[in-house]
Amino acid sequence: MSLLEINDLRIALNGEHDKQVVKGLNLSIEPGQTMCLVGESGSGKSLTALAAMGLLPPVLKPISGTINLKGEDMLKASASRMRELRAVSMSMIFQEPMTALNPVARVGQQIEEVLEFHSSMSKSARAKRAKEMMEAVHLPDVDKMYRSFPHQLSGGQRQRIMIAMALVMRPQLLIADEPTTALDVTTQAQILSLIRELREDQGAAVLFITHDMGVVSEIADDVTVLKLGEVMETQSVDNLLRHPQTDYTRDLLQSVPSQVPRLARAQTSDNIVLATQDLNKTYGGGGWFSRGREVKAAQDVSIHLNKGRTLGIVGESGSGKTTVARCIMRLIDPTSGKVMVDGTDIATMSQKELKPHRKDIQIVFQDPMRSLNPRIEVGQSIIEGPLNFGTPRHEALARARELLELVGLPASAVDRFPHQFSGGQRQRIAIARALAMDPDVLVADEAVSALDVSVQAQVLDLLAELQERLGLGILFITHDLGVAAQICDDVLVMQYGQVVEYGPAAQVLGAPKQDYTKALIAAAPGRHWDFANFRPFAEMAD
Amino acid sequence: MVLYIVQRILAAIPVMGFVALFVFLLLRLTPGDPAAIIAGDTATPDQLDAIRESLGLNEPLFVQFFSWIGQLLQGDFGTSILSGKPVLELIADRMEPTISLALTTIILSVLIAVPLGVIAAWKQGTLIDRFVMLLSVLGFSVPVFVIGYLMISAFSMQLGWFPVQGFKPLGEGVGQFFHRIALPTFTLTLLYIALIARITRTSMLEILGDDYVRTARAKGLPERKVLMRHALRNCSVPIITVIGIGFALIISGVVVTESVFNLPGLGRLTVDAVLSRDYPVIQAVILLASLIYVVINLLIDIAYVLLDPRIRYA
Numbered sequence: 083m084s085l086l087e088i089n090d091l092r093i094a095l096n097g098e099h100d101k102q103v104v105k106g107l108n109l110s111i112e113p114g115q116t117m118c119l120v121g122e123s124g125s126g127k128s129l130t131a132l133a134a135m136g137l138l139p140p141v142l143k144p145i146s147g148t149i150n151l152k153g154e155d156m157l158k159a160s161a162s163r164m165r166e167l168r169a170v171s172m173s174m175i176f177q178e179p180m181t182a183l184n185p186v187a188r189v190g191q192q193i194e195e196v197l198e199f200h201s202s203m204s205k206s207a208r209a210k211r212a213k214e215m216m217e218a219v220h221l222p223d224v225d226k227m228y229r230s231f232p233h234q235l236s237g238g239q240r241q242r243i244m245i246a247m248a249l250v251m252r253p254q255l256l257i258a259d260e261p262t263t264a265l266d267v268t269t270q271a272q273i274l275s276l277i278r279e280l281r282e283d284q285g286a287a288v289l290f291i292t293h294d295m296g297v298v299s300e301i302a303d304d305v306t307v308l309k310l311g312e313v314m315e316t317q318s319v320d321n322l323l324r325h326p327q328t329d330y331t332r333d334l335l336q337s338v339p340s341q342v343p344r345l346a347r348a349q350t351s352d353n354i355v356l357a358t359q360d361l362n363k364t365y366g367g368g369g370w371f372s373r374g375r376e377v378k379a380a381q382d383v384s385i386h387l388n389k390g391r392t393l394g395i396v397g398e399s400g401s402g403k404t405t406v407a408r409c410i411m412r413l414i415d416p417t418s419g420k421v422m423v424d425g426t427d428i429a430t431m432s433q434k435e436l437k438p439h440r441k442d443i444q445i446v447f448q449d450p451m452r453s454l455n456p457r458i459e460v461g462q463s464i465i466e467g468p469l470n471f472g473t474p475r476h477e478a479l480a481r482a483r484e485l486l487e488l489v490g491l492p493a494s495a496v497d498r499f500p501h502q503f504s505g506g507q508r509q510r511i512a513i514a515r516a517l518a519m520d521p522d523v524l525v526a527d528e529a530v531s532a533l534d535v536s537v538q539a540q541v542l543d544l545l546a547e548l549q550e551r552l553g554l555g556i557l558f559i560t561h562d563l564g565v566a567a568q569i570c571d572d573v574l575v576m577q578y579g580q581v582v583e584y585g586p587a588a589q590v591l592g593a594p595k596q597d598y599t600k601a602l603i604a605a606a607p608g609r610h611w612d613f614a615n616f617r618p619f620a621e622m623a624d
Numbered sequence: 625m626v627l628y629i630v631q632r633i634l635a636a637i638p639v640m641g642f643v644a645l646f647v648f649l650l651l652r653l654t655p656g657d658p659a660a661i662i663a664g665d666t667a668t669p670d671q672l673d674a675i676r677e678s679l680g681l682n683e684p685l686f687v688q689f690f691s692w693i694g695q696l697l698q699g700d701f702g703t704s705i706l707s708g709k710p711v712l713e714l715i716a717d718r719m720e721p722t723i724s725l726a727l728t729t730i731i732l733s734v735l736i737a738v739p740l741g742v743i744a745a746w747k748q749g750t751l752i753d754r755f756v757m758l759l760s761v762l763g764f765s766v767p768v769f770v771i772g773y774l775m776i777s778a779f780s781m782q783l784g785w786f787p788v789q790g791f792k793p794l795g796e797g798v799g800q801f802f803h804r805i806a807l808p809t810f811t812l813t814l815l816y817i818a819l820i821a822r823i824t825r826t827s828m829l830e831i832l833g834d835d836y837v838r839t840a841r842a843k844g845l846p847e848r849k850v851l852m853r854h855a856l857r858n859c860s861v862p863i864i865t866v867i868g869i870g871f872a873l874i875i876s877g878v879v880v881t882e883s884v885f886n887l888p889g890l891g892r893l894t895v896d897a898v899l900s901r902d903y904p905v906i907q908a909v910i911l912l913a914s915l916i917y918v919v920i921n922l923l924i925d926i927a928y929v930l931l932d933p934r935i936r937y938a
Contacts, residue, residue, distance in 0.1 A: 137841055168844030181835040184854050186932050195853075196843050231933040247843065 083153060084110040085254055085287050086134065086172075091147035093129055093138065093311075099145065104129055105311040106147070113254060116281060116288040118298045118319070120334075121308035122534035123505075127291045130308075131257045133157070134289075135174050136164040151255065169196050173248035177260040179240035183232040189240075190216070190228030193247045200251050215246040218283075219276060237399075238269035245276065252284050259291045266398035266561065271605040274300050293534065295338045296564075296608025299323060307331050324616050337539040338613040339564035341606060343587040346571040350390050354425070355522040355555040356410065356443065357386040361419035361429075363405050363579075378579045379405040383419070385574060385584070387523065390549060392556040394570030394587065396563060396602070402579035403559045407527050410557065411445050412436055424522060441471055444516035448528035450508035454500040454515075460486075461496025464515045471519075478518070485514040489544060506537035510544065517548070527559045542569055563606050567591050575599050625929070632925065636918045643914040644696070647907050648689050692907070702904035706897075711908045714893060721791045722889035724801070725881070726874035728809040733816035734867060740817070741824025742851055745832060756821055763818025772811045772884035779807060789886035808885040812878060816870050823866045827859035834858070860931045868924040876913035 088109040095101035104126040111117045119127045132138045134149050134156055149156040151171060156164070176182045184192060193212040197203050203211065209228070216224045219242040232240055241261060248256055258277065262270035278301065281288055290301055298305055302319040307330065314328045326332045363380040380402045387393045395403040409416040412428060421429040428439050447453040454463055464485065465478035473481075483493035489510040491503075500508055509529065516524055526545065530538040546569065549556055560566050566573055566587065573590040575582040575598065583596045594600045603609065612619050659675040660667070667675075676682045680691070695702060701711035744756035780788045786807045792800040831837065832855055840854040879891035890909065897905035928935045 135842055137838060165844040165846065168842055170844065174842045176835060176839065178835055182839045184836040184840070184858070185934055186857050187854070195845065195849075199843075199845055199849070233934050244839070247839075 084150075085113045085115075085152060086111040086289070087148075087150045088130070088134070089148045089150075091130065091133065091149060092145050093126070093133055093142055094145045096141055097143035097145055102145075103142065103311050104133075107308070107311070107313055109306055109313070109316070111255070111287045111289060113287055114281070114285050116290055116301055116303045118302035118305045119289060119291045119308060120293065120295070120298055120305055122293055122334075122536065124310060125308040126311040127308050128259050131174065131259055131289060131291055134257065135168060135172065136161075137174075166200075169248070169253065170200050170251045171253050172255040172257060173251070173253045174257040174259065175241070175244045175248050175261050177263050179237050179244055179264065180232075182244055183240055185232055187231075188229050189232055189235065189243045190230075193243065193250055196247055196250050212246075212250065215250045216243070218249075218280070219243075219246045221246075236269075237265050238272060241265065241269075241273055242276065245273075245280070249280055249284060249286070252286070254286055255289065256281070256286050257289045257291070260293070261290075262297060263292070263294070267563070267602060267605040267607070268398065270297070270607065274607070277301065294607065295323075295335060295535070295613055296606065296611070299608040299611045299613075307334070323611060323613065326616070333536060335613040335616065337535040338608070339535075339539070339542070339562070339568040340612065340614060341564050341567055341591075341603070341609045342612075342619075343567040343570075343573075343591040345588055346586045347391070349388055351388055351553070353389040354386050355389050355423070356557065357384075357420075357422040358406075358410065359384050359420040359422070361406065361409055361421065362417045363402075363409050363414065364417045380409065380416075381579045381581075383574075383576075383581055387555045387557060387572075389522070389555055390553045391571045392549065392558055392569055394558045394560060394566040394573045395576060396560060396566050396573055397576035398561060398602075400578070401576040403561075403576050404527055405579070406576070407445070407525050407557065407559050411443060411525060413445075441467070441519040442521055443523040443525065444519050444521040445525040445527060446509070446512045446516050446529045449532050450505055450512055451532070453512055454508060456500050459497055459499060460503075460511050463500075463511070464496070464518045467515070467519045482514070482518060485517055486511070488517070488548070489514045490540075504537075506533055506541060509533060509537075509541055513541075513544065513548070517552070521554070523555045523557060525557045525559070528561065529558075530565060531560065531562065538565070545569065563591060563603060575602070628929075629922070629926065632922050636922070639918060640911070640914065644693065644907075644911060645689070647910045648692065649685075651901075651903055651906060652685055652688075696911075701908045704897075704902050704905050706900050706902045706905075711904045714905060715890070715908060715912065718888060718890045718893045720793055721882070721887045722875055722878070722891065724791075724794065724805055725808055725812065725878065725887065725889065726871055728802075728805055729812045729816060729874055730867060730871050732809060733813050733820055733870070736813070737817040737820035738824050738856075738863065741821040742828055742856060744821065744825045745828030746847075746851060748829060753825075756825065759814075760818035760822045763814040763816075766814075768811060768815065768880045769884055771814055772808070772881060775807050775811050776884070791885075791887045791889075808881050808887060811884070812874065812881050819870060820863065820866055823862055824859060827862045828855055831855045831858045857931070861928055861935075864927050864931065865924055868920045868927075872913075872917050872920045875916050 088107055091104055091107040092102055093104040095103060107126070107130055109117070109130070119130065121127045129138065129142060133144055134151070136156060136159070138144070144157050147157070151167065159167070183189065190209070190212055193215060194208045197208040197211060213224050213228055216227065221227050221239060221242050227235070235243065262273050265273060274297065277288065280286070292298060298319060304316065304318050305322045306316040307314040309330050314330050315322070315326070317327070322331065323335065326335060361380055361383040362378070365377040365379055383406050385393060395406060397403045408414045410421050412421070416429050419429060420427045423439055423442050426439060428436055431439070461479060461482050464482040465475070468478040468481065469475060479496065482496050486495050487493050491507060491510055495511070500511070503511065530541050533541060542565065545556060548554060558566070558570060570587045572585065573587045574584045575590060575596070577598050582598045583590050583594060590599060591603065594603060610618050610620065659672050659681060663671050663675055680688060692702070703710050704714055707714070740756050744753040747753050776788055779785045787804055790804055792804045794801045837850060837855055840850045875890070878889070879895050881887070882889045882891040893905065894909045897909065
């Protein structure tokens with residue numbers, strides 16, 4: 083008998099038959115197996131997991147099907163029966179370790195609490211068991227950490243706490259919903275290996291939900307691909323990556339950015355559009371009454387970017403890559419150093435002096451859901467900048483229509499509001515807005531990180547095409563080495579505010595000299611697979 | 625922590641100084657002459673001058689201000705122009721009814737309102753939620769004196785359960801004390817139930833959508849624990865804020881309730897003092913009210929630190 087068997091599961095909005103978001107899903111997991119549930123946003127992968135746990139939000143209702151855990155149907159179980167099963171037979175960990183823990187309770191108590199309700203252990207025995215579990219997930223200094231609050235831990239440590247909490251009762255099924263998506267690559271690699279290790283130790287089966295094919299290749303035994311609530315195919319991981327049966331899976335795999343850096347394009351212009359010299363930014367430091375800690379967020383960063391080329395700044399969270407971008411944009415003031423835009427140093431200009439230079443350098447932010455004003459029509463957002471620089475309204479609007487077509491949207495989009503567009507479309511609008519100023523430099527701060535892979539590939543193509551057509555210099559900030567490898571001519575690697583390595587992408591990512599760069603590349607999930615060609619890199623030489 | 629509290633107390637000193645200056649000027653610059661009120665309608669100009677002389681009202685403003693501050697620092701709040709009694713004594717006499725009423729009201733309101741708010745949020749959109757919302761709309765919109773007279777009419781005059789008016793200090797018997805203070809407490813409580821239940825419901829609704837509440841449910845915790853241990857504790861900051869401000873509001877002036885129930889509290893003292901231009905009393909009462917606000921705000925800030933480990937005293 084399978085451990086978990088889902089048959090013809092249908093979940094619908096408000097329980098209405100014509101508003102199905104999961105449409106007849108079948109899935110089975112054997113004891114000890116790791117099954118990856120893969121799909122883009124809206125595929126229903128998280129909802130399926132929540133349905134198994136009985137944690138669907140009230141507006142979503144299962145309308146048919148069964149979810150059998152060891153032969154017992156979860157959809158028919160009473161609320162109190164579900165509470166008994168949670169944490170004991172099945173557990174779940176979530177995407178955001180930052181928000182998944184109660185911020186005002188000590189982490190040790192949050193683990194111990196599971197035992198409080200699911201075992202008859204004494205308080206001291208519970209504390210002992212919780213600490214054992216914290217050791218099992220390799221947390222350091224367990225006695226001290228037991229009494230810590232979540233905000234005192236790093237993202238990786240919090241996810242370890244979540245895992246300890248989920249596995250403390252040794253459930254047979256662990257459901258992991260994008261558990262590494264919010265983490266840095268090196269942390270992600272550690273958490274993936276921890277999940278593998280605990281699965282072996284505890285003999286638990288894992289239902290692993292992800293959108294990342296790299297992660298799939300690292301952890302899955304078998305894979306189920308979902309699209310808009312329907313199963314596309316289920317295969318062993320090797321078969322799926324080599325012989326995808328459906329066009330959708332094939333497209334998905336081909337959208338995965340390759341880890342192999344592209345060759346730098348021939349330099350077409352000597353015109354340096356953006357450069358920094360010894361740029362420094364220090365945060366904090368004491369005021370009169372505070373003994374604030376100084377944080378050197380960027381130290382002696384010197385870069386140069388030629389017309390028509392792309393420079394990537396790569397690093398993990400806290401590396402200072404966004405600080406550099408903000409200093410260059412003068413959204414924050416650099417502590418020292420120069421920022422040369424078209425040969426003029428803007429680092430110390432007053433806001434008034436800066437204004438004419440603002441149009442030369444424009445930025446596209448990470449989250450298109452939040453970077454456009456939701457109450458202003460798209461057209462107004464786009465023309466706001468040009469109007470501010472004295473372009474007549476009708477002229478600016480005509481240009482906005484052209485730009486929307488340039489980024490692949492209908493000109494009529496000017497009259498619509500941001501919420502009427504998908505994430506990818508909004509990011510196109512954000513790009514159109516940046517281009518409306520006719521900039522020489524476009525700064526893209528994690529501009530594709532919030533997008534699904536297929537959409538990500540389209541936006542990257544768009545950026546490349548615009549660059550060719552308009553001769554833009556692009557400064558591309560990313561944590562994703564694959565994306566950097568695909569789009570950048572040159573790459574700068576940062577860690578703790580310092581420049582680790584800087585050079586042509588093929589050299590930095592292809593033959594790194596520094597240990598940190600090597601570690602970053604080694605941690606990138608799926609680096610052995612050439613997804614787009616359906617084979618491991620090792621077989622490429624033949 | 626101690627350093628933080630000391631810092632906060634030091635920071636309150638200039639605040640109190642500004643309040644003192646403001647109060648002093650506000651009263652001196654509004655029209656109305658206490659000497660005329662004391663002397664009565666038939667006084668001659670000479671009599672008025674003599675009264676002003678004896679009260680120090682003919683000195684230049686800044687001399688009056690600094691001599692007043694000097695006295696304050698020595699603990700001398702002056703004597704009431706009207707009654708001739710020391711202001712401190714007047715206020716002390718009026719403190720007990722007001723503080724008693726504030727405490728009974730806040731405690732009763734919290735006991736009723738917090739569970740109501742939690743349940744309303746938990747059962748959002750159901751009948752019980754609508755009932756709580758209706759109650760809070762009523763509490764906000766029906767004037768306090770209407771509620772007060774309705775209470776008197778129903779519980780004192782018709783049913784005869786409670787006395788109509790008056791106050792008995794706690795020292796004269798616990799039963800008597802509660803018997804007398806019950807109706808004014810119920811009257812005021814409705815407003816504070818409305819306020820606290822609403823803020824509890826709103827913050828709970830927000831928190832119940834948070835990830836760690838889902839985590840708590842995923843752990844298989846009973847719903848009661850999910851609500852109390854995980855959700856409510858995270859709402860405590862806004863709730864404590866409202867409770868603190870509500871408490872300060874009651875102490876610094878429940879004029880209407882005190883009038884309706886004939887309670888000899890601070891609110892009535894203030895009104896009487898204002899009507900008769902009794903400067904020393906008005907000044908002292910306003911200063912006292914600001915001091916209470918400052919102290920309560922300090923207590924609220926300390927509570928934040930205790931309730932939420934992410935808030936650091938800096």
